Structure formats: C-alpha cells, structure tokens
Amino acid sequence: MSTNFSGRVYMTHPTKAIYKWLMQDSVRVQNTHVATSTTSGTDGYVNQLFNETDILNTLPMIQTISFNTTHTHNGIRFTPYPAGHVLGACMYFIEIAGLNILFTGDYSRENDRHLIPASIPKNVRVDCLISESTFGISTHIPRLERETALMKSVTGILNRGGRALLPVFAVGRSQELLLILEDYWARHEEYRKYPIYYASSLARKCMVVYQTYIDAMNDNIRSKFQAAQAAGTGASDGAGSGPWDFQYIRSLKSLERFDDVGGCVMLASPGMMQNGVSRSLLERWAPDPKNGVVITGYSVEGTMAKSIMLEPDTIPAVMTNRNQPQGGIMTKKTGDEKVMIPRRCTVQEFSFAAHVDGQENREFIEEVNAPVVILVHGEKHNMNRLRSRLLGLQKMKVYSPANCEEVRIPFRQDKVARVVGRLASQIHPPTLLPSPPPSSEDEEAEGEKGEKKPRVEGSQLVSGVLVQNDFKLSLMAPEDLKEYAGLTTTTVLCRQRITLGAAGTELIKWALESTFGGITVVSGGQGETDGNVNGDIKGEDADEEIVRQEPVVFEIMSGAVKATCQPETGEVELEWEGNTTNDSIADAVMAVLLTVESSPAAVRQSSKMHSHSHGENGGFGDDTAEEPKATVKNSFHEKNMGRNPFTAITPEERLSRLFMFLEAQFGEDAISPIATPKLPMENEYDEEVVREKAEASELARLHGLGIPVPGVEIRVDKAVAKVWLEKLEVECGNKTLADRVRAVVERGCETIAGAWL
Structure with a gap:
C-alpha cells in the first residue's frame, strides 16, 4: 500500500525489470476486481491500495545489485546469493553489528532447466537463519x-x-x-x-x-544461447x-x-x-x-x-x-443464490513449485548450523510439523511466529574496539614474563602433560574517545577525531563578570584557597595591591605619576576556571570551558565571590588595627595626647599573608592522607608504596646502568609533578593490584578487584582535592 517510505530498495537487475510489469498488472487487477460480501459487505469496485503513479514513484528509489556482491548501507552489510525460486530471486546474508543473519526468502535447491539452485554461502558463520517452511516436512517426487x-x-x-x-x-x-x-x-x-x-x-x-x-540463469540456458550465437543466429x-x-x-x-x-x-x-x-x-x-x-x-x-x-x-x-454488464457496472447477484x-x-x-521440500529444507538448515532458526512463509500446520522435526535434533532454537508477531531473541557478543591514531602508538603487544614458581595447585593441574604456560603481563589502561560508526567501535585520542572519525570538536567558552567594591585581590585569593585548595597565580603578584586589601583607593598628589595595576589571574582546580581580577575597578571575570564539571566549579567560584565581602571569616581576615580609643571620651580630648600614636598595621599581612593554610599541604601529606583512606578500605598491612617507576614498554634496557638511569630520570619527573612515589601496591588475599599515581592506572589480573580498587582510589583522590589528577 502507499506509505511514506523514502529509503533505498535493493534488488537484482532482473527483479527490477519484472517489478514494473508485475506491479502494473496488480493495479489492473485491482481496477477490475469486484468486492464481495466477505471483503467489504457491498458489491462494486474495491478501494485501491496503490495506483500506477505510486509505482512509478518507487522506481527511482530502487538500486540494482548483482549476485555475490557485498554492499553497505548505514553500517549494515549484505550480500545477495541466488535463491533458485524465480529469475532474479535471491537470499540475503546480512551483517548487523557483528550479528550474521541469513534470510532465505522463497528458495529452491533443485536443478531445473533454467535457474541457478540455492547454495549455502561459503566461509561464513550464521547466527540466525530465517527460512521458509512452505511444504513443512513433505517430500517431492524426483x-x-x-x-x-x-x-x-x-x-x-x-x-x-x-x-x-x-x-x-x-x-x-x-x-x-x-x-x-x-x-x-x-x-x-x-x-x-x-x-x-x-x-x-x-x-x-x-x-x-x-x-x-541470460547471464543470471544456469549453464543449460547459457550453453543454448552460446550455441545459437556460435551458429551465427543470436x-x-x-x-x-x-x-x-x-x-x-x-x-x-x-x-x-x-x-x-x-x-x-x-x-x-x-x-x-x-x-x-x-x-x-x-x-x-x-x-x-x-x-x-x-x-x-x-x-x-x-x-x-x-x-x-x-x-x-x-x-x-x-x-x-x-461478463454480463449492465449500464457499465458489474451485475449483482440476487439474494444468496449463486x-x-x-x-x-x-x-x-504435479508439484513443480520452486520451493524446497521438507528433506531439502532440513538438510539446508543442518548444513548452515545456525543456533537460532526462524520459520516463515508456511501454513501453521506445516510450520509446526517442521519445527517439531528440527527441535528433535536438539541442535538449535526454533521459532515459528505468526503474522505480525514480534520475536525477541537475545544475542550476546563481545564488542571489540580498534585503537587508531596516536593512541595506537602507546599500545604495545603483551610481553611474556617468566613463569612463577609452581604451587601445589599448579602441579596438580599440570597433570601428566608437564607443560607450563608463561605468564602474560597485565593489561594496559588506555584512555581515549570511543567512537561508533557503522556498528564499528574505534578508540582514539580527542586530537584524532577529525582525521579518523570525520568529527570536528567545538569548545564553548563561558564568561561571567562580577564587581566587588571592597574586596581586594589578596582577600579573593585567600577565599578561593579556603574552598578549592591551592590555586595558581598566572599573572600579577601578591604585592601589587600595595597593602590595600579592601580595595580603598589612596589619594594622590596631582604631580605624582599614576601607577597602573596589572590584572591578576587565578587558575582554580588545575585551570578548570580562570578568575581575572582588575584591582582598579574591582571587576572579577570568570572564564571556563563549558562542560558539566567546569560549570559546577564555576558556580562554586561564583558563590565564593558573592560572599567574600560579607562572610564572618572574610571580615575577620581583612580587619585592621586602629589608633583611636574606645574609652568614654571616644578618643578625643587630653587622653589622646598622652597616649603614643599606634602604628596602623594591616592584620591581613600579619597572618600568613602569603598563603592560605589550606594550600600549605605538601605532596607527602597528601600521600599520607591517601594511604590513610586506602588503609581504611583494605587494611593497614595491605598497602605499600611502589618505589620503582613504570618505564615505557617500547624501550629496551639491556644494561643495568641504563635501566637505573632511566628509573632515576622517571622518578625526578614524577617528583617534579608533586608525586612522591610512583605507585601504590594493594594486596587482597593472593591478588595484587598496582596503582600508578600519575594517571591513576590500575593493573590487576582480577577484574573484580581492579574495578573496586579503581573506584576507591578515584574517590580517595577526590576526597583529598585531587592530588595527581
């Protein structure tokens, strides 16, 4: 019937040629068909499901293909094979997301006078076979x-x-x-x-x-055609x-x-x-x-x-x-008389139907050897008889759904991602390690063979962007998205401004350090505010040269948010790359800035000494003359002016806190630091001196990053997990333990303000 389908239709060349004539003949039959009481309850012409215009509109949507050629559409690969039913008929081998489906349609394996019989595709694995069941288990005469x-x-x-x-x-x-x-x-x-x-x-x-x-037919027809051409009469x-x-x-x-x-x-x-x-x-x-x-x-x-x-x-x-018309319309029957x-x-x-019989169908199904078989195109009785026969083989699951009945069949398959680009250069084949000393259990499992398998080095942790295209997974670095995935990345840069009339840069820095730990000063300096922490502008003589104060830029949470302070105007501008994490950090920074001038802690931190008296005279009269003038001092500079106490945590202190966190999870005896760094696998260190130098260089690099030790070793029973602190990589032969250790370590690092993230 006429629908809004606008996709592509794939069929063989003979099928498209026959399609036009067949569908136009169907329209002609509709035009001359008379509805009976069993269809519409009234006599006359039936409603058309489609007309000739609809048929002509479908022709540009058809793409012709040949037998034994593979095609791809939106990640779905399919290959047509001869079905032997009619000229151009084919059965399709379809690959969808690693699942292989063979749909036979109507097919015949009989060697007749003009068609190529159906055959099983070579060297393919079929997960699901959808087969016709027209004749059930009946057998044809030769x-x-x-x-x-x-x-x-x-x-x-x-x-x-x-x-x-x-x-x-x-x-x-x-x-x-x-x-x-x-x-x-x-x-x-x-x-x-x-x-x-x-x-x-x-x-x-x-x-x-x-x-x-002629080329789509069997050797019998082709040989006759070639003989006619050889005789000079095409x-x-x-x-x-x-x-x-x-x-x-x-x-x-x-x-x-x-x-x-x-x-x-x-x-x-x-x-x-x-x-x-x-x-x-x-x-x-x-x-x-x-x-x-x-x-x-x-x-x-x-x-x-x-x-x-x-x-x-x-x-x-x-x-x-x-054939007895009256007035140009079809005659009606009177009453119930016929x-x-x-x-x-x-x-x-004499059955010459181009369908497999029961024996041919069963042999075909057994030869395909698919674990799941779905029977279609058959009467219910015939389908059930064939289904019972196939279930008796106890080799497959067999379904025989009714028309419009949905069948849900779970298929479990491993998903494999292909590592490409610069990320592939970081992955190296696993190396074989010497076999460990055999335990008593290993000796028993060894049995009479006396063979031992070498140990394989643990799996590597790889971080990248997983891209799915046409049901294929590719793992790549974000920088390779355009080259290997055809994707362009877009960064949304967010900015927000706020004006603080009283808070200076030192007070802002102190407040941010209290909330987020250590922050990085990109430009400007601590002494640039000239001690005026509350932003008060001192009077200047007319002849003095005006000194412009440079803006101070703070990087918060390893540069996730940048805060630019303008000391002269009191304006603070936040800038960050828009994403879920950075948006949350920016909201927290904005909350700190909005309360920096009014919170009790900020008021106490920015309070000043004064020289007047709080006595009865209110600081006036003779009392003030007798007392020496007190020097006005800024208590903000007297109390750790240079650094917030929350930022004075050393890497060793953070490591100690991480160990305390891990010991609470796995026990004190299960945690030990790893003193030897992990060296790149691609480098071969034949000499001990070269290896020692490489290890010393790697340790120096880690210390420069603020990482005291290369990693942590966690032992749970006989399983050992290694955590490399630079990228929080977890190496463990037990996947369950590896997942647990990874979750605990990540949570611990978040708790201690992200020491090495």
Whole structure:
C-alpha cells in the first residue's frame, strides 16, 4: 500500500525489470476486481491500495545489485546469493553489528532447466537463519519422474480429444513448464498438431526480461544461447534462435482471439484460479469430461486451485456472471443464490513449485548450523510439523511466529574496539614474563602433560574517545577525531563578570584557597595591591605619576576556571570551558565571590588595627595626647599573608592522607608504596646502568609533578593490584578487584582535592 517510505530498495537487475510489469498488472487487477460480501459487505469496485503513479514513484528509489556482491548501507552489510525460486530471486546474508543473519526468502535447491539452485554461502558463520517452511516436512517426487508424469497426464487428455488447462503464475514456474513442453514437442512429432498457448499478458511482457538476463540463469540456458550465437543466429536475430524463442508455443493475447476448437494445451494465469483467464477457461471447460485441469504449483487454502483438487461436483461461476454488464457496472447477484457450473473434467496435481521440500529444507538448515532458526512463509500446520522435526535434533532454537508477531531473541557478543591514531602508538603487544614458581595447585593441574604456560603481563589502561560508526567501535585520542572519525570538536567558552567594591585581590585569593585548595597565580603578584586589601583607593598628589595595576589571574582546580581580577575597578571575570564539571566549579567560584565581602571569616581576615580609643571620651580630648600614636598595621599581612593554610599541604601529606583512606578500605598491612617507576614498554634496557638511569630520570619527573612515589601496591588475599599515581592506572589480573580498587582510589583522590589528577 502507499506509505511514506523514502529509503533505498535493493534488488537484482532482473527483479527490477519484472517489478514494473508485475506491479502494473496488480493495479489492473485491482481496477477490475469486484468486492464481495466477505471483503467489504457491498458489491462494486474495491478501494485501491496503490495506483500506477505510486509505482512509478518507487522506481527511482530502487538500486540494482548483482549476485555475490557485498554492499553497505548505514553500517549494515549484505550480500545477495541466488535463491533458485524465480529469475532474479535471491537470499540475503546480512551483517548487523557483528550479528550474521541469513534470510532465505522463497528458495529452491533443485536443478531445473533454467535457474541457478540455492547454495549455502561459503566461509561464513550464521547466527540466525530465517527460512521458509512452505511444504513443512513433505517430500517431492524426483524432478525427472514429475516431468514424465506431467507429460503423461497432458498427452492423455489430448489423446481423448480434450483440452489441458495448466493454471500457472505469470513469472516463475510458467517459464519452466514452457521449456518442458517445448522440449517434449521437439522430441515427439505426433503431438505437434496440438497447439500450446500461454495466455498471460504479464508473462508475455516478462518474456523479454528472460531473453535479456541470460547471464543470471544456469549453464543449460547459457550453453543454448552460446550455441545459437556460435551458429551465427543470436537470440535477437529471429524466431527459434534463442532458448526463449519457442517453436511450438504461441502467446495468446486475449480469449476473444482464441479459436476454441479441438485439443490444445493452455498455460493461463493466475495460478490460484480466483479470477482472470484461468478461471474463465475453467468455467468454460469444466463441464466436458474430456478436458482436464493439471495443477502444477502450490495452492493456498481457500482458493479455487485448492478446492478443485477435492473434485467437487460443481464450482461457482465467477467470470461467467461478471461478463454480463449492465449500464457499465458489474451485475449483482440476487439474494444468496449463486450460479453453479457442473465439474466433469479431470483434476490432477504435479508439484513443480520452486520451493524446497521438507528433506531439502532440513538438510539446508543442518548444513548452515545456525543456533537460532526462524520459520516463515508456511501454513501453521506445516510450520509446526517442521519445527517439531528440527527441535528433535536438539541442535538449535526454533521459532515459528505468526503474522505480525514480534520475536525477541537475545544475542550476546563481545564488542571489540580498534585503537587508531596516536593512541595506537602507546599500545604495545603483551610481553611474556617468566613463569612463577609452581604451587601445589599448579602441579596438580599440570597433570601428566608437564607443560607450563608463561605468564602474560597485565593489561594496559588506555584512555581515549570511543567512537561508533557503522556498528564499528574505534578508540582514539580527542586530537584524532577529525582525521579518523570525520568529527570536528567545538569548545564553548563561558564568561561571567562580577564587581566587588571592597574586596581586594589578596582577600579573593585567600577565599578561593579556603574552598578549592591551592590555586595558581598566572599573572600579577601578591604585592601589587600595595597593602590595600579592601580595595580603598589612596589619594594622590596631582604631580605624582599614576601607577597602573596589572590584572591578576587565578587558575582554580588545575585551570578548570580562570578568575581575572582588575584591582582598579574591582571587576572579577570568570572564564571556563563549558562542560558539566567546569560549570559546577564555576558556580562554586561564583558563590565564593558573592560572599567574600560579607562572610564572618572574610571580615575577620581583612580587619585592621586602629589608633583611636574606645574609652568614654571616644578618643578625643587630653587622653589622646598622652597616649603614643599606634602604628596602623594591616592584620591581613600579619597572618600568613602569603598563603592560605589550606594550600600549605605538601605532596607527602597528601600521600599520607591517601594511604590513610586506602588503609581504611583494605587494611593497614595491605598497602605499600611502589618505589620503582613504570618505564615505557617500547624501550629496551639491556644494561643495568641504563635501566637505573632511566628509573632515576622517571622518578625526578614524577617528583617534579608533586608525586612522591610512583605507585601504590594493594594486596587482597593472593591478588595484587598496582596503582600508578600519575594517571591513576590500575593493573590487576582480577577484574573484580581492579574495578573496586579503581573506584576507591578515584574517590580517595577526590576526597583529598585531587592530588595527581
């Protein structure tokens, strides 16, 4: 039906060629079909699901592909393989996020006269197989026996002076039957007096497609075509030159041109005989016992093709009543009366349906060996019988969902990320370490083999950006995003200003250190405020030169937020890169700045000495003259003016606090420092002197970063975890312990204000 689908449609070249004719014929059938009481409850024309304009609009959306070629669309890889059902039919091998699905559709493994049989894709692993189950567990008669029985039935009808009706589908089995009849007539001259017709306008149009796509057929057709070309008469040069240019078969454009006299063989569509040419001929020929109907394909329940195999005495007239128009519309039936036609013709069935039988389907499923099988395209009874047979093998899970029923099947697969770019240069293959001394348990496990596996160095911790593209994972450094992922990074720079009328830079620095620990002064200095911590501007003589004070920039939390103070104006500007963490830090800095002038701690810290008396005279009169003048001093400079006490924590003190935190989690005896640094793996140190120099250089570098020891070793029972403090890397053979240690260490570092983050 007409939908808003706007994606791509992939199909083979012959399928697209047939698609146009097939869908246009479907529109024509809709236009002439009469609704019955079973569909709409009223007579007349049924509503169209789609029209010819809708069909033409779909053609640009179709992309044609060839067999055995792999294609990718939005990360989904798929490969079409011949299905052997009709010309151009294929089954798809689909790869989605590492999951391999083989969808057979309608398929056949039989070697017929023109199609390539279905085969299992080579060297692929199938996780889920979606297979048809049309015939359940039924088994077909061998093809040669079926062809012999078919021709015996057809010639028997002709020998008694009757007409043989073979209802067929326009595309598929009709072409196979035409090849069988043509071959038999060519070998039996006595039957050439009986004409063979195929009455289907759609089959006639599609015959051009069959003549075009010879390369999509099997060796039988290709060899005939090549032989015709070698003889100098190509398929387009004249009648009888190609495999699809028949000598004894003619196309019947309409029944009005059909001279219904004497015996003949008629292939007519549709195959279910619900309406159309095949139903008209059935109603015309059914009363004559000389005539015969030969069913050659699969018959659906509820259709005339299925019911006539029960050999009823009468059949309902559909096309006969329809051919009596009144006023340009279809005639209506009065009451519940139905026009019935007696059936005296013979009925026989020979299955030439291009579907696998039960044995072929079971062998195909076992050969694919998929752990999950989903059965589709079959009647419920046949599907359940095949499902029971497959479950008896105890090799797979089998599902047979009904129409529109959703099936949820969990598939667990490892996800592997590919490390690319500069990050890949930091990863090196694991090195084999000498085997440890064997324990009693190891000796028992060793058994009679006497083999020992060398230990492999622990896994490496890698930090980067994980990018998923087309279901593929890639790990890379942020700097490589543009080159390897085609992504450009954007930084949102945030700024916010506030004016503090009384607080100077020293008071701001003290308040920030009280909250965030040590901060870094990027520019400006502690002495630049000239002792005026509250921002009071001293008077200047007119002749004095005005000294401009440079702005002071503080970096908070390792540069997450920058605070620029303008001593002359009292303006403080915050600047940070917008993200969740930095936004939270900026909010905290702003909260500190908004309270720096009014909090009791700030008032006490910025208080000044004064020289006047608080006596009864209020500091006036004779009392003031007798007392010596006190020197006005700024208590702010007297009390640790240079540094906030919270920032005076040394790296050794922070390490001690981290050890205390870890000992509370794992016990005092479980924690010990690592004195030897971790050296880069790519460097080989054959000489001991070179190794010692490298270790000394690495220790000096770590000490320069404020890291007293390279790492911490944590022992829990027999498991050992190493924590390298520079990047907080955790090395441990036990994944559970490694995850726990990593969480505890990260929480501990956050608690002590991020010593090495």
